[in-house]
Amino acid sequence: MSTREIAELTGKEHKNVMRDFRDVCEALEIEGLSFERYYIAANGKTNPEYLLPKDLTTTLVSGYSIPMRHKIVMRWFELEAAKPAFAIPTFQEHPRF
Numbered sequence: 001m002s003t004r005e006i007a008e009l010t011g012k013e014h015k016n017v018m019r020d021f022r023d024v025c026e027a028l029e030i031e032g033l034s035f036e037r038y039y040i041a042a043n044g045k046t047n048p049e050y051l052l053p054k055d056l057t058t059t060l061v062s063g064y065s066i067p068m069r070h071k072i073v074m075r076w077f078e079l080e081a082a083k084p085a086f087a088i089p090t091f092q093e094h095p096r097f
Contacts (some may be wrong), residue, residue, distance in 0.1 A: 001059045003050045010068040021050050
C-alpha cells in the first residue's frame, strides 16, 4: 500500500505519513529507501512516495487513531481479496490413444 493511499484513507497529509514512515524505519533500523518510488502528480511534478508491505503499513498506522487503523485494515482485506491482474494458464493433458 502506498503512503499516498494511507494519507487518503486516514485524512493525514502525505508529507506527514512519509515522515511517520521514516520514523518507523529509524526505530526498526531498516533502510526506507528500498520502499521508495516516484509518481507523477497532477501538476506534472515527480514526487516520492513509499510502497509498504502489510507488516510495515500496520506498524505505521498502529500509532494512529482506531478509526484510521480500521480503514487501513479493511483496505488490506480488499487488496488481498482482489484477483490477480493475470492468470497463470493451466494445461490439460491430451488423452493418449
